[in-house]
Amino acid sequence: MQEKRLLRMGINPKAFNDFKKDIELLMLPDKEKKKIIIQTLRRMKDITKDKTSNQMTPTGLRWKPRKHGNYKMLRSIAKKLSVEGDNKKGRLYFKLNKTARIAAEHQYGLDNHFNVSDFKDRRANSEPCTSRQAKKLKDLGYRIPVGRTKTGRTKWKNATIKEIKSKLTIDQAGVIIRKMMNTGKGRGLKSWIIPTTKRPFLDERQTINAEIMRNIVLEVIGKE
Structure with missing residues (x-):
């Protein structure tokens, strides 16, 4: 006799815990939400500083070396990133347009x-x-x-x-x-x-940055 396949519906423990965390996040005061956004951006900046210090792309590949000399490239570009945010949104940006232009040239390999x-x-x-x-x-x-x-x-x-x-x-x-x-x-x-050699340093992958924020959220909620 053929065994009948049963349709099972429900919420597994992991999905339920994620749902609980989402509810807890919605219940947080605006001050804590802003804290989460600012801390996320600061951690993204720290990761960027680490990558530029090691002359690597966000995915861990080595930058193309200089044609002449061996001193480090873009040594201070990540340090010049500024953090700005509130309880709804945030951004990493450069205060000087010149610095932003240079950063974009290297991030995307734009010709001058x-x-x-x-x-x-x-x-x-x-x-x-x-x-x-x-x-x-x-x-x-x-x-x-x-x-x-x-x-x-x-x-x-x-x-x-x-x-x-x-x-x-x-x-x-x-x-x-x-x-x-x-x-x-x-x-x-x-x-x-x-031409400018493409040397990306800022991680623009949404999934990676979302995971950074998720970890910050868990840290903040865990302290509540």
């Missing part, structure tokens, strides 16, 4: 499109290039104009660190360094595209 006009009239509103940038440019053979010959041609000479710092902003020096490292030429350019 430049024209000479992009740097006109910016010197008064930009900081001078760093000593490190100036030394790098000097090592690469960066030259500056020093007048003209009798035939009207521009005369050039190797620039000193002091001259480079007095003439270039941080942005300008960064662009020229990248171009000189790729082609060996840093002057006479009208427009160019500089």
Whole structure:
């Protein structure tokens, strides 16, 4: 005789416990809900700092190394993340647009499109290039104009660190360094595209971030 298959319906213990936790979460005061969101974002930031320190993607893969040198990349990018939230939502963000742009370039591997006009009239509103940038440019053979010959041609000479710092902003020096490292030429350019190697550092996987929040919720509810 064939055994009859019975249809069983109900809620298993795990589903019931999850349901209880959801109810407890809904009953929490707004102050505790905000605490959960802020702590979740801070933990996400800590994980991001750990990944950038180890030069790894959120999934644990090593970043592509530099073409030149072996010092760490994006060393302080995660530290510059700010946390903001209330009892309903929250976000990780960069306060400076420039930092946010640089972060996006590396997170998604976005190309940089430049024209000479992009740097006109910016010197008064930009900081001078760093000593490190100036030394790098000097090592690469960066030259500056020093007048003209009798035939009207521009005369050039190797620039000193002091001259480079007095003439270039941080942005300008960064662009020229990248171009000189790729082609060996840093002057006479009208427009160019500089590719950025994709080096993701912020984990955007919803399932992973939801699990982080779930653990925070359990910690908060467990203390109630």
